[in-house]
Amino acid sequence: MTPFLEIRGIRKQYGPVVAVHDVNLTVDHGEFLTFLGPSGSGKSTTLYILAGFERPTRGDILLNGKTILDTPSHQRNIGMVFQRYTLFPHLSVGDNIAFPLKVRGWSKAAITERVRQMLTLVRLEGFEDRKPAAMSGGQQQRVALARALAYDPPVLLMDEPLSALDKKLREEIQHEIRRIHQQTEVTILYVTHDQEEALRLSDRIAVFSHGVIDQIGTGEQLYADPATRFVAEFIGDSDFLPCRVVEQVNGRARIALNDGLIVSDIPLHGNSARKTDGMLMLRPERLSLSTKKTEMALPATVEDITFLGTHVNVATRTADGTAVSVRLPFGHQAISGIPRGTGVWLTFDANAAHVFL
Amino acid sequence: MLLNLNSLGAWKWILLAITGATSVFLLLPILFIAALSFGSSQWLIFPPPSWTLKWYQDLLADPRWLEAAWTSFRIALMVTVLSVLIGLVASFGLVRGRFVGRVALRALFMTPMILPVVVLAVALYAFFLRLGLNGTTAGFVIAHLVVALPFSILALTGALEGFDKSIEDAAVLCGASPLKAKILITLPSISHGLFSAAIFSFLTSWDEVVLAIFMASPTLQTLPVKIWATLRQDLTPVIAAASTLLIVVTMLLMLIAAAVKKGMKA
Numbered sequence: 001m002t003p004f005l006e007i008r009g010i011r012k013q014y015g016p017v018v019a020v021h022d023v024n025l026t027v028d029h030g031e032f033l034t035f036l037g038p039s040g041s042g043k044s045t046t047l048y049i050l051a052g053f054e055r056p057t058r059g060d061i062l063l064n065g066k067t068i069l070d071t072p073s074h075q076r077n078i079g080m081v082f083q084r085y086t087l088f089p090h091l092s093v094g095d096n097i098a099f100p101l102k103v104r105g106w107s108k109a110a111i112t113e114r115v116r117q118m119l120t121l122v123r124l125e126g127f128e129d130r131k132p133a134a135m136s137g138g139q140q141q142r143v144a145l146a147r148a149l150a151y152d153p154p155v156l157l158m159d160e161p162l163s164a165l166d167k168k169l170r171e172e173i174q175h176e177i178r179r180i181h182q183q184t185e186v187t188i189l190y191v192t193h194d195q196e197e198a199l200r201l202s203d204r205i206a207v208f209s210h211g212v213i214d215q216i217g218t219g220e221q222l223y224a225d226p227a228t229r230f231v232a233e234f235i236g237d238s239d240f241l242p243c244r245v246v247e248q249v250n251g252r253a254r255i256a257l258n259d260g261l262i263v264s265d266i267p268l269h270g271n272s273a274r275k276t277d278g279m280l281m282l283r284p285e286r287l288s289l290s291t292k293k294t295e296m297a298l299p300a301t302v303e304d305i306t307f308l309g310t311h312v313n314v315a316t317r318t319a320d321g322t323a324v325s326v327r328l329p330f331g332h333q334a335i336s337g338i339p340r341g342t343g344v345w346l347t348f349d350a351n352a353a354h355v356f357l
Numbered sequence: 358m359l360l361n362l363n364s365l366g367a368w369k370w371i372l373l374a375i376t377g378a379t380s381v382f383l384l385l386p387i388l389f390i391a392a393l394s395f396g397s398s399q400w401l402i403f404p405p406p407s408w409t410l411k412w413y414q415d416l417l418a419d420p421r422w423l424e425a426a427w428t429s430f431r432i433a434l435m436v437t438v439l440s441v442l443i444g445l446v447a448s449f450g451l452v453r454g455r456f457v458g459r460v461a462l463r464a465l466f467m468t469p470m471i472l473p474v475v476v477l478a479v480a481l482y483a484f485f486l487r488l489g490l491n492g493t494t495a496g497f498v499i500a501h502l503v504v505a506l507p508f509s510i511l512a513l514t515g516a517l518e519g520f521d522k523s524i525e526d527a528a529v530l531c532g533a534s535p536l537k538a539k540i541l542i543t544l545p546s547i548s549h550g551l552f553s554a555a556i557f558s559f560l561t562s563w564d565e566v567v568l569a570i571f572m573a574s575p576t577l578q579t580l581p582v583k584i585w586a587t588l589r590q591d592l593t594p595v596i597a598a599a600s601t602l603l604i605v606v607t608m609l610l611m612l613i614a615a616a617v618k619k620g621m622k623a
Contacts, residue, residue: 051530074529074538086527090545099541100531147531 002065004029004187005155010059012045012211019045021211022059027189032181034190036198036234037208043191046208047157050189052076063154079148079156079186083163085140087132093119093143094128100151118146121180138169142176149184158190162197174200195235207231227269229356232281239324240279241298245355253355255280258320261298266350270357278355284327286352289314290345291338297345300324305335316344387604394597401594412598422599425583432494432579433562436501440558441551443502444509451510452517463514470507477503478571485572492574500572501562508557516550517543549618556614560607 003026012020020042027033035043048054050061052073061068068076087096094115101111119125122142132140141161148156158177162170178201181188192198198205199219206216207230215227219235226232229240246262247254253268255278266280290297300316303323307330314326314335326346328335338344362369389403394412396405416422451463469477481500482491490496520543528538544551566581573582584599 051526053526072534073526074532074534076530077532078530080527080530082523082527084521084523086521086524088524088528088542088546090548099528099533103532103537144527147527151532 002062003027004031004064006062007046007050008060008062010046010049010056010061012042012049012054013057018211020049020056023211023213025206025213025216027187030185030187032188032190032201032203034192034198034202034205035208036192036195036205038193038234041208042211043206043208044159045211047159047189047191050155051078051080051157077151077153079151079153081141081144081148081156081158081161083160085132085137085144085164087140087143087147089132091132092128093124093130093132093135096132096143097147097150100147104151114150118150121149121183122146122176136169137165138173141165141173145177145180149180149186152186154187156186156188158188160192163192163194170197171200177201199235205235207234209234225267226281226354229269229279229281232354232356237284237325237327238281239284239322240281240356241318241322241324242320243278243280243355245276245278245357253278255355257298259299259318261296263296263350263353266353266355268355268357275357278357281354281356282324282348283352284313284325285311286348287324287326288347289316289326289328289335290347291342292345294345294347297347298324300344300346302335302338302340302342302344304340305338314344316346318346390597390604391601393594394601396594396597399594401592401597412594415593415595416598416602419595422580422583422595425578425580426599426602428494428577429563429579429581432497432501433559435494435498436505436562437555437559439498439502440505440509441513441554444506444513444554444558445551447506447510448513448517451514453522463510466510467507469504474504474567478568481568482571491572492577494577497569497572497577497579500568501565504565504568505558505561508561509554512550512553512557513547516547516553520547552614552617556610560610564603564607 005027007023007025007027010020010023011018023042023046025033035046037043045054049056052068052071056069087093088099091099097115097118098111101114106114115128116125119127122145124139124142124146127135127139127143132143135143144161162173165173174197177188181201190198190201202219204216204218205222207214207222209228209230215222215231217225222231222235226235232238241257243255243257245253245268246256248268251268252265254262254264255266256262257280268278270278298318300318302314302316304315306313306315309330311330312328312332312335314328316324316326318324324346362372365372392405393401393403395408395410396402397407397409397411398405447466451459451466478500481496481503485491485496485500490499524546525535525538525543528542529535533541564581565579566585569579569582570585573579578586580599580603584596584603587593587596587599
């Protein structure tokens with residue numbers, strides 16, 4: 001079966017600089033896929049190639065099995081919401097939403113009806129005659145969303161549409177976007193550098209780093225089983241301890257930490273048969289802490305304890321000087337009343353840790 | 358506010374005095390001319406012995422004055438249209454284009470503003486002699502276009518730089534061709550720039566005298582040239598009347614420009 005949308009070996013080069021490095025990706029119909037990565041990782045460039053504002057150096061993009069690269073932007077029938085506010089400033093909200101329909105030659109009655117529907121969809125009924133300048137940033141982006149969806153595009157591109165909004169408003173509109181996605185079943189490709197936003201919205205996340213997709217998967221997959229150290233760092237919190245891989249068996253490793261502790265059966269990522277220097281990744285919320293000496297535990301010293309509402313963050317440092325954070329539920333007995341400088345023992349579940357070569 | 362008038366003490370009065378003196382210095386000649394145009398003295402005596410509208414009657418009765426005014430208006434209008442059109446295309450290139458020498462080209466387009474007009478006039482005169490353009494409407498329009506274009510380009514590059522291209526991109530993705538998106542979305546969004554470019558282009562041509570003297574022929578004269586020529590032959594208050602009309606048209610245009618600008622901000 002042909003995939004709904006297929007990005008096939010897309011590469012974008014600006015002179016000697018490779019912005020997008022042979023990206024391959026298939027997207028299902030109705031899927032919400034997020035491109036997550038830091039700025040300059042190639043995620044926006046990939047989106048702009050889909051929109052037709054950039055031409056790839058090589059590769060192809062297929063929609064329902066047919067290439068769209070030879071179709072100019074205005075004939076691709078793709079919807080897009082931009083990072084900046086892009087409502088047409090001289091037109092009212094209603095005329096903004098009507099614009100793509102007028103260009104397509106819809107009848108007046110059909111346009112009026114559609115504008116009304118779209119305003120209901122984004123919950124801005126009664127705003128038809130407002131000018132964009134008289135609206136908040138959040139409202140403007142909702143109108144932009146209505147405008148981009150008015151003509152039923154098969155694909156909706158969103159390029160960090162909420163980055164100009166404050167946190168509270170952002171969460172509110174994330175909610176709206178999710179609802180609208182479920183209601184319209186439009187396929188959405190969403191670009192963001194905010195992992196929380198990606199986790200909240202997406203069916204699947206593609207993590208971009210230096211023009212390459214490091215890993216594609218659901219939020220849970222990326223969190224529980226990161227393919228690279230970069231993904232591990234980008235999704236969730238993590239600390240890394242230098243270690244030596246003693247033995248590799250079936251994608252699992254036995255490792256030796258600097259202070260001599262040996263742990264077996266830890267998921268191993270990265271294939272280098274010769275390399276033995278690795279990094280052990282630990283998640284703060286998957287560590288336990290005890291003030292009593294424990295078997296198979298990592299000795300550390302408490303540096304700081306921060307109360308963060310629902311949980312407490314304990315900053316510790318191991319003997320070799322690596323910072324390791326431990327997140328404990330509020331009121332956890334292990335830390336009640338311990339001063340800074342206290343020696344503690346950290347234990348972890350081998351399955352929740354990862355070794356990267 | 359950086360300067361608070363009330364906390365300035367004695368400086369406040371000095372400042373007010375300087376402001377007043379400057380205003381008087383700038384406005385007095387204009388008021389003087391306007392007063393003379395209504396004065397009854399043939400010899401432009403000030404203060405006028407009595408008041409009359411005779412000079413305006415003479416002015417409006419003389420077909421040569423009317424013809425000169427019409428020529429001025431006609432040329433200024435053509436200059437305005439061409440200046441805005443060429444300025445718009447040039448500004449798109451200067452702002453959106455990515456080519457070597459873009460900054461240098463932009464500076465080059467501004468040179469008519471710095472170059473002494475007389476130098477420009479002599480050069481154009483010599484050049485137009487070969488082409489046979491001296492004394493023609495086309496010669497007038499081209500000459501004035503040279504000095505009007507920098508104003509037009511200045512206003513339009515400014516407006517285009519202040520316009521977020523993402524908005525045009527959004528229109529393209531909505532289904533409008535790049536040209537259609539520019540006409541339907543970009544141009545209305547930079548209308549204040551288009552308007553400034555038009556007003557400044559019109560005024561540049563309307564009261565331009567140096568180039569016009571070189572381009573003029575006995576049968577084709579603009580209003581400033583006619584004033585200049587008449588002034589050399591005889592000193593009549595009709596000149597004052599013509600000047601006053603010239604100033605009134607200019608002021609009207611400036612007032613409209615100010616009103617439109619205010620309306621756009623609101």
